[in-house]
Amino acid sequence: MENDEESNEHSADTEATVACPYCGEANDIALDPGGASVQEYVEDCHVCCRPWQVRIRWRRNGSAEVRLDPLDQ
Numbered sequence: 001m002e003n004d005e006e007s008n009e010h011s012a013d014t015e016a017t018v019a020c021p022y023c024g025e026a027n028d029i030a031l032d033p034g035g036a037s038v039q040e041y042v043e044d045c046h047v048c049c050r051p052w053q054v055r056i057r058w059r060r061n062g063s064a065e066v067r068l069d070p071l072d073q
Contacts, residue, residue: 055069
């Protein structure tokens with residue numbers, strides 16, 4: 001049983017599909033589970049090229065909560 005719990009702790013999300021807050025198109029983004037438990041950075045939409053603020057919060061089970069916000073220009 002202990003091995004199963006350990007393997008669940010170490011399986012982390014490494015990518016996410018998100019919708020651009022401007023054009024609504026789906027974008028696949030890479031996630032870095034080895035970084036901080038809360039991460040923020042700017043990434044451009046792969047379709048309309050407008051920038052968004054990406055906020056990632058890691059849960060204990062390795063899953064990531066990803067939030068996008070449009071950047072004021």
